[in-house]
Amino acid sequence: MSKENASKNQLLRMPTYLYHLKMLKESGVEYVTAPKLARELDLNVELVKKDLALVSLDQGKPRVGRSIDVLITDMIAFLEYDQITEAVLIGCGSLGSALADYQGWSNFGLKIVAIFDNDMKLIGTKINNLTVLPLERLEEIQAIYHAPIGIITVSKQAAQIIAERLVKAGCRALWNFAPVHLRVPKRIIVQDESMASSLAILNHRLRQ
C-alpha cells in the first residue's frame, strides 16, 4: 500500500500515534512494539501493524521493537509536518482568535501568515504577533503570500461569501469552522470542522 492510498481513518490515527510516541520518548522509552502501542491506544494490533508499515520501512529489532526516534521521524515525514503550508484566517472572533493564538501549528506544518476581520474594534489589534487586518485587504495580501489554505471562522451568514473570495484569491483548500455547507468548485478541498456534528454524536451516545 502506498502513501497515496492511505485511508481517511489511517490519516486520522497518525497524529495520535505521533503524540503518543513523543510522550513515550519524553518519559525515556526508546523502543516500542505494535502490541504495546495497540494496548495503550485501545486499537487492534493488526491495524497498528498495518499503520506502522505504511509509515516506516524500518521493521525494528526482534524482541526489542521499533526505535521510537525512527518512528517519530518517519511519522513526521509521512504527515509532512516538516513542510510548512501557509494559511490565511478570516474572522477573529473568539474561535478565530483561539486558532490564531495557538502556538503549536508549526508542529503540524501549518503557518498562519495573515488574519482578517471587518470589526473596527479588532482591526489593528495583535494576536500572537499577527495584526488583525481589514477584510478589504484580503486579496492584496493573498497576492503576496499565495497561501493555499483559507481558514474560515466567520459567522454562518458570512461564510459563503468569504469562501468565494478565498477561492478567487487562490486558496486551494478551505478549513471551514462555520456551521454551513460551502458551495465551491469541485477542485477546491473543503474540510468541515463541525462542533455541532460532534456534539450530535456525543449526545446521541449519551442518551442511548
Add this chain to the structure above:
Amino acid sequence: MSKENASKNQLLRMPTYLYHLKMLKESGVEYVTAPKLARELDLNVELVKKDLALVSLDQGKPRVGRSIDVLITDMIAFLEYDQITEAVLIGCGSLGSALADYQGWSNFGLKIVAIFDNDMKLIGTKINNLTVLPLERLEEIQAIYHAPIGIITVSKQAAQIIAERLVKAGCRALWNFAPVHLRVPKRIIVQDESMASSLAILNHRLRQ
C-alpha cells in the same frame, strides 16, 4: 430503521440539514424536496431520502415537497436539541474561553454550567456570565450539578488527570479537545476533537 440505529455518518449529516433548512426558512422558503436538498448540499438523493425518513414521519405533499417548518421541528426533536444537557468545562485558555464564550450552545442542547482553571490570572474572571473557578472546586461544584458531560480543553500533559477527575466526579461523557488518547473506563463516552487529525487530512488532500 429506528432512531437508535442511526449511523455515525447520518448523525454527522443531521446538523447540516438543520442549518440548511433554517437558512431556507429565513429566506422565505416554505417547502423543500429531497432532490433540492441533495443538490444544494452536494449529497446523493437516495441518501437524503433515507435521512429524512429517519427523522420525520411526514411525507410531504406531491409536487410541493415537505414542509420546512415540520422538518425543522422533527430534526430538532431527533437531535434532542430541545433537551438541555449540562456540561462542565476544564481549561480556560484560548480554546476553552472560545467555547465558553460561544452563545449558541443552547441551540444544540448544551449548557456549560461551570468553568475551571488553575491559573491564578484567570480564576475569578468572567466569560459569558460564568466565573472561572479554581480547579480544586471541581468535585464540590460537580456534586451540585451532576453534569453528564465534561469538556476538556487543558494541555495534553494535564488531560489524562483531568479526565480521571471528571469520571470520578460523575461525568458519563468526555468531549476531549486535548491531542491525547484518554484512558478511561469502557462505560465512559469519549468524543475526540482532534484539529491535528483534521489538518492531516486537509494537508494530505492538498498535496495529492
